[in-house]
Amino acid sequence: MRRLLKVVHLGRSPYAEVLELQRNLCRQRADGLQPDDLLLLVEHDPVFTLGRGTRPGSLPVPAEALHARGAALYEVERGGDVTFHGPGQLVGYPIIDLTMHREDLHWYLRELESVLIESLGLLGVRGERSQGRTGVWVGDRKIASIGVHVKRWVTLHGFALNVSTDLTWFDLIVPCGLPGVRMTAVAAEGGAPSTVDAVRAIVAPVFARRFGLAPILTEAGTLRPCAAVPGA
Amino acid sequence: MATKVVMEALSPTMEEGRVVEWKKQEGDTVAVGDVLADVETDKAVMELVARAGGTLLKHIVAAGATVPVSDPVAIIGEPGEAVDGGAPAEKPAADAKPAPAPPAPPAEPPSEQPAGAKRAGREGETGASASPGAPAPTAEQPAAPVTERPAPAAPAAAAPAPPQGGRVKASPLARKIAAERGLDLQGVAGSGPAGRIVQRDLDGLERKAPPAAAPSPAAPAAPAFQPSGSGEPFEDVPLTQIRKTIAKRLAQSLGPIPTFYLTSEIDMERVADAREALNALGQGKVSFNDITIKAVALALKQHRACNAWWQDDHIRYWNDVHVGMAVAIPEGLITPVIRYADQKSLRQIAAEAKELAGRARERKLTPEEYTGATFSVSNLGMLDIEEFTAIINPPEAGILAIGRMAERAVVHGGAVEVRRRMRVTMSCDHRVIDGATGAEFLKTLKAMLENPLALVW
Numbered sequence: 001m002r003r004l005l006k007v008v009h010l011g012r013s014p015y016a017e018v019l020e021l022q023r024n025l026c027r028q029r030a031d032g033l034q035p036d037d038l039l040l041l042v043e044h045d046p047v048f049t050l051g052r053g054t055r056p057g058s059l060p061v062p063a064e065a066l067h068a069r070g071a072a073l074y075e076v077e078r079g080g081d082v083t084f085h086g087p088g089q090l091v092g093y094p095i096i097d098l099t100m101h102r103e104d105l106h107w108y109l110r111e112l113e114s115v116l117i118e119s120l121g122l123l124g125v126r127g128e129r130s131q132g133r134t135g136v137w138v139g140d141r142k143i144a145s146i147g148v149h150v151k152r153w154v155t156l157h158g159f160a161l162n163v164s165t166d167l168t169w170f171d172l173i174v175p176c177g178l179p180g181v182r183m184t185a186v187a188a189e190g191g192a193p194s195t196v197d198a199v200r201a202i203v204a205p206v207f208a209r210r211f212g213l214a215p216i217l218t219e220a221g222t223l224r225p226c227a228a229v230p231g232a
Numbered sequence: 233m234a235t236k237v238v239m240e241a242l243s244p245t246m247e248e249g250r251v252v253e254w255k256k257q258e259g260d261t262v263a264v265g266d267v268l269a270d271v272e273t274d275k276a277v278m279e280l281v282a283r284a285g286g287t288l289l290k291h292i293v294a295a296g297a298t299v300p301v302s303d304p305v306a307i308i309g310e311p312g313e314a315v316d317g318g319a320p321a322e323k324p325a326a327d328a329k330p331a332p333a334p335p336a337p338p339a340e341p342p343s344e345q346p347a348g349a350k351r352a353g354r355e356g357e358t359g360a361s362a363s364p365g366a367p368a369p370t371a372e373q374p375a376a377p378v379t380e381r382p383a384p385a386a387p388a389a390a391a392p393a394p395p396q397g398g399r400v401k402a403s404p405l406a407r408k409i410a411a412e413r414g415l416d417l418q419g420v421a422g423s424g425p426a427g428r429i430v431q432r433d434l435d436g437l438e439r440k441a442p443p444a445a446a447p448s449p450a451a452p453a454a455p456a457f458q459p460s461g462s463g464e465p466f467e468d469v470p471l472t473q474i475r476k477t478i479a480k481r482l483a484q485s486l487g488p489i490p491t492f493y494l495t496s497e498i499d500m501e502r503v504a505d506a507r508e509a510l511n512a513l514g515q516g517k518v519s520f521n522d523i524t525i526k527a528v529a530l531a532l533k534q535h536r537a538c539n540a541w542w543q544d545d546h547i548r549y550w551n552d553v554h555v556g557m558a559v560a561i562p563e564g565l566i567t568p569v570i571r572y573a574d575q576k577s578l579r580q581i582a583a584e585a586k587e588l589a590g591r592a593r594e595r596k597l598t599p600e601e602y603t604g605a606t607f608s609v610s611n612l613g614m615l616d617i618e619e620f621t622a623i624i625n626p627p628e629a630g631i632l633a634i635g636r637m638a639e640r641a642v643v644h645g646g647a648v649e650v651r652r653r654m655r656v657t658m659s660c661d662h663r664v665i666d667g668a669t670g671a672e673f674l675k676t677l678k679a680m681l682e683n684p685l686a687l688v689w
Contacts, residue, residue, distance in 0.1 A: 002603070002627070003543070035546065052252040052270065052277050077270070079277040100544075105276040106243035134275040150242075150278040214603055 003036065003100065005213035007204045008220050010042040015049070015074060015085065018042050022093045022156045025223065029095050030152040033225035038095040039207055039215075043196050044085040046071035048173060051080035051147045058082040058174040066172065078157035080134070080147030081177030088164035088185070090196050090203060098153040101211060109134055109146060112159050115210050116144045119161075119203045123191035135176065136161075141184035145176060163187065163199050234309030235284040237268060239299040242278050247403040247430055249273045250298045251280075251305060256288045262308060269295075269305070280305070287311045300403065300428055402429035409434055474563045484626055489542075490662040493621050496674045498681050499644075500637050500652040506684045515579065520654070521557075521611050522582040524634055526687055527680040529553040529573035532607055535673040539606045540664050541627035547664055548627075556605030556625060557585060559592040566592050567625060569605045578687065609634060619655040629664035632677075633657045654681075 010018060018040065028034040048071055050059065058081050063073050071086070085091055098108060113129055116136045120127035120143070127136040127143060136144035144161040162185035170183040187194035208215035239249050252270040256262050267279040268288070290307045293299055307315050400417045402410070406429045410417050415434060422429035503523055510518050532539040532553045541548040553574040556567040568588035570581060591597055607629075610622040613636035622633035635655040642651050656677070660670040680686040 035543070035548070051275075052272055053250075053275070077277060078275075079272045080275040104243040104245075105273055105278060106245045109274055109276055146275050148276045150276060152279070 002212065002214040005208045005211065005215045006036045006038045006218035006223070007208070007215050008038060008040045008218050008223070009200065010040055010220060012043045012045070012087070015044050015047040015072060018044070018093070019074070019076065021220070022095060025095045026151055026154050026156040028225045029097055030154040031225075034095070034223065037097060037100070037211070037213055038218075038223070039204060040093040040095070041200050041204065042091050042093070043087060043089065044091055046084070046086040046169065048073045048082060048084050049078075050075045050082050051078045053079055053177065054081050055174075055177045058177045060174065061172050069169075069172070071169070076157065077149045078147040079149065080145070081175075082173045083145050083147065083160060083175060084165075084169045084173060085160055086165060086169055088162070088166065088187075088196060090161045090163055090199050091158070092161075092203065092207070093158045094155055094207070096155045096211065098150065098155060103153055105148075105150060108148065108150075108155065111210055112146050112148075115203065115207045116159060116161055118210070119199070119206045120144075120186070120191065122202050122206070123186055123193070123199065125186055125189045125191035133176075133178065138184055138189050141182045141189075142175065142178075143184050143186070143189070161186070161199065161203070163196050164194050234289060234307050234313055234315065235286070236304040237280070237282070237284075237306040237308060238304050239271070239301050240280060241301045242271065242273055242276070245405055246273045246301055247405055248298050248300045251293055251295050252277060253295050254291060255279075256282075258288055258291055260288045262286065262288050282308065284308050289313060290315045400429065401427060403431070406430050406434060474566075478564050481625065489624055489626065491624060491659050492662055492667065492670075493657055493659055494667070494670050494674055495619060495655060495657040496678050497653050497655045498678045499642075500654045500681065503681050503684050504637070504652050510578070516582060518578055518582045519585075520613070520637060521609075521634070522578060522585055523684070523687070524611070524632075524656075524681070525555050525557065525570060525573055525585065525609060526576075526578050526581050527677055527684075528607065528609055528632060529555055529570075529576075530687065531673055531677040531680060533574045534676055535669070537669045538630050538660075538665055538673045540629045541606070542629055542661055542664050543627060547629075550606040552606070554604055554606045556602075556608035556628070556631075557588070558608060558610035558622070559589045561593050561595065563595070566597065566602055567605060567608055568592050568597055568602050571604075607631070613637060613654070619657055621657050622659055624659050624661055626661075629661040630670065630673075631659050633659065 010021075022040060025034060025038055025040075029038070046069070048059070048066055050073075054075075066073055071084075094112075096108075098104070102108070110129075113134070113136055117127040117129070120136065120138075125138060125143070127138055130137045134146050135142055136146075144159055146159045148155050148157045150156075162183060164187040165183075165185045167183050167185060167188065175181055175183055185194075186192075186199065193199065205215055242249065249271040250273070252272045254269050255267045256269070262268065262282045263285045264282055266282045268282050269280045270277050271280045286308045287310065288306060289309050289311075291305070292307065293305050299305055309315070400420075401422060402417050402420075406417070409415070409431060413434070417429055420429050420433055421427075423433050500520070503520070507518055507520065507523060532555075536549050536551070539550045539553055541550070552572055554569050554571045555573040556569050558565050558567050568591075570576070570584055570588070573581060576584070588597070588601065592602075605625070605628060608622075608625050608631040610631060611634040612620055613634055615636075617635050618638065619635040620633050622631045624631050633656065635657075637652050637654045639650050640653045641648055642653065643649075644651060656674070658670055658674055660667075
């Protein structure tokens with residue numbers, strides 16, 4: 001039996017709006033008001049986010065300097081350190097009920113890595129894990145970041161895969177709190193296609209297969225909460 | 233009686249977790265299911281939920297601290313209750329002292345957890361435990377008051393290795409690895425908190441001397457029997473992908489699905505006449521199968537209870553009708569789907585069924601063309617099968633097995649007549665469809681086929 005994965009393309013959306021949406025969907029999923037697992041796919045306007053693992057010093061420049069470059073700044077509940085989202089980066093927010101899969105946070109993180117590594121393979125980029133450093137790497141360069149939050153075994157936040165990202169944004173921070181880390185992107189590694197839309201079309205089915213779900217494309221507007229069991 | 237709250241394993245491979253933030257402060261009242269703290273492991277943050285109610289008497293560790301799995305992080309009890317047996321991390325000697333007062337029972341979660349609380353506090357959680365309101369637009373203070381993890385090297389001095397034969401402090405993962413690799417943990421210097429042996433301490437350890445090899449069994453006697461002829465008693469054929477999928481899905485079906493069967497014999501005289509007339513129009517051929525699919529779709533529209541998916545924790549009743557049509561192909565079978573079959577004309581269904589079956593045989597269907605059916609039909613009439621039972625294709629709740637149309641002697645209007653008849657058998661998932669529900673659907677289907685004008689009504 002295959003359960004569904006509702007894949008929602010949010011296009012280019014502001015961070016705050018999507019944050020609110022994923023928090024609501026997560027709560028509804030845990031309350032049984034969203035019958036299916038969800039994968040929100042989005043490209044953000046420039047924004048820096050601070051996870052719960054943020055070390056002092058990971059954000060060496062004052063907030064004003066970020067605002068001056070047109071980037072917003074948010075502090076959020078996910079795990080991990082500071083990171084950047086912006087144009088040219090595919091961000092995925094899976095709202096997955098882990099009680100239907102495995103109640104195992106490390107397993108979930110490794111599965112996300114597998115999804116990204118498999119997707120990168122299809123783009124001709126060889127992504128790898130790096131022991132103890134969650135995320136996906138191409139050699140010693142980091143191409144995708146992962147940070148999740150889990151409430152009542154339902155996930156929110158997720159992954160960010162650099163496709164054609166302007167990597168100079170990362171120069172403003174210590175990405176993921178790893179001093180000296182170099183960031184990279186699909187385009188910079190010679191992968192193709194290297195547009196967010198094209199990569200999105202690859203990541204969604206790979207994700208669905210990895211989690212044993214049948215993907216269906218769904219409009220955000222149809223995600224109203226509903227009782228799971230209708231009358232006969 | 234005070235209860236210790238321990239660092240829970242949020243993953244079998246989790247050895248320690250970091251308390252990111254206390255959501256309940258000392259003195260706060262807590263109910264079962266309340267979120268006590270956020271805990272980080274790797275790059276994931278999850279809530280630590282109260283398994284007992286009362287008053288949060290003490291934070292054993294401060295926010296930012298990293299704590300081994302199963303070690304206590306807080307104490308919940310009655311207001312004013314004396315707190316002891318608190319912090320082994322702070323006073324490792326406590327282990328040795330006989331406990332003066334009965335120490336808090338090694339509490340714990342599994343046993344006290346109500347059966348339904350697998351997802352702890354599904355109902356109980358307070359509305360918004362995420363950072364309230366709008367995200368903070370400033371950056372001077374990254375939220376987490378970060379404390380460094382305890383330096384891993386020191387504990388050799390702080391916690392001397394246990395004496396030979398004593399209890400070995402080791403993480404569950406380290407124990408598992410040691411067992412798998414046959415390692416002896418006695419005397420290993422632990423680099424984890426409080427001298428605990430963790431995974432990294434096992435690198436480079438030698439296996440225990442293997443037990444003396446068992447005497448090798450005597451060489452087997454020469455076979456008394458030589459195979460005859462070309463020799464091979466059987467041929468092993470590897471499973472093709474489709475064979476594997478069929479096996480998996482059919483076993484899924486007959487195993488857990490409580491199936492029952494309903495058979496009905498339908499008079500096909502009028503349908504046969506109507507089909508003849510339709511085909512005489514010369515605008516494409518319509519088969520009995522096409523007509524049956526159309527009738528099934530219309531009957532399902534009237535009996536939504538049979539147009540449904542079993543979803544483990546819920547039933548999904550479909551409003552539209554998508555009929556899966558089993559097609560035999562050389563490698564096995566596949567079930568392309570005629571979508572919105574209830575809304576399509578007979579001619580559309582005939583054309584689509586033919587086209588899908590053709591591409592199915594050429595293995596050219598895309599996945600979305602053979603998934604998502606709400607009900608299926610399987611027809612073995614062309615192979616002269618009178619009647620049979622079909623296996624449900626989960627998560628669908630029903631499938632109709634269609635036998636051949638045959639001339640049979642039946643009593644009709646008080647006289648024995650030879651009439652064309654067809655037997656259909658519906659397999660029903662009893663978790664979704666009850667006997668009478670399925671029977672009513674079949675009755676509608678029979679009425680439609682016996683009066684085919686209903687198909688265009």
